[in-house]
Amino acid sequence: MQNFSTSPMTMVRSLIKNRSLVYQMSKREVVGRYQGSAMGLAWSFFNPILMLAVYTFVFSQIFGARWGEGVSQIEFASILFAGLIVYQLFSECIVRAPSLILSNVNYVKKVVFPLEILPWVSLLASLFHASINTVVLMLFYLVIHGSLAWTVVFVPVILLPLILVVMGFSWLLASLGVFIRDVSQIIAVVVTAMMFLSPIFYPASAFPESYQLFFYLNPLTFIIEQIRDVVLWGNLPNWSGLGLYLMAGMTLALLGFAWFQKTRRGFADVL
Secondary structure, three states, rough: OOOOOOOHHHHHHHHHHHHHHHHHHHHHHHHOOOOOOOOHHHHHHHHHHHHHHHHHHHHHHHHHOOOOOOOOOOHHHHHHHHHHHHHHHHHHHHHHHHHHHHHHHHHHHHOOOOOOHHHHHHHHHHHHHHHHHHHHHHHHHHHHOOOOHHHHHHHHHHHHHHHHHHHHHHHHHHHHHHHOOOOHHHHHHHHEEEEEEEOOOOOOHOHHHHHHHHHHHHOOOHHHHHHHHHHHOOOOHHHHHHHHHHHHHHHHHHOOOOOOHHHHHHHHHHH
């Protein structure tokens, strides 16, 4: 029986060695999503704009949601959009993770195929859409305010720890999804709940004081606040917080990869 290394270097070497394959599969996934549609990839630009308009109308006009004194509906739209960008990046990858192996059974039988890259493919496809959404947000802010804070250059730095967290969960859930088919249903519910338990439609200060610790254990809370800081409010990142988040993300990524490598020997038997 083949042994699969769980070392951190194996995780890095696999990505570097298979970078061309990861790119091609990610590109195919992005293009395939819009294949056959008249507008093609243009939908990746118009979809976030349309959803932004719907969310803004529902929460500001119908539910009467407000961010605080002096915040206009236009500003509320950009605040809301920034939170949704982070949430959608996270949710797309996590919801798909339990079915990554199940939907690619033909690769399991191929000993030479690096199954561990499948979460990378899913992540890169999601990052493509997150990048488009971020450009839309910056253009929206630029049109409204006439200028853009230089601190937007820190967006990739802020997303890096979240990417590690997403990869850790993706490897873990991709493995669990093979052995426990109910995982995908549970994750779908949990991720939906996280949208309302994250500071997307309301500021973090609105969360009850007694639940603040639980609130900040949510992996989306800190990143959403940091994205708003650097893009909308021109503040520098919270470096100490990012450092702690980065260490937690690296730990989770290593544990998730190790779990995936340890359990992948049983995939073919189950499938």
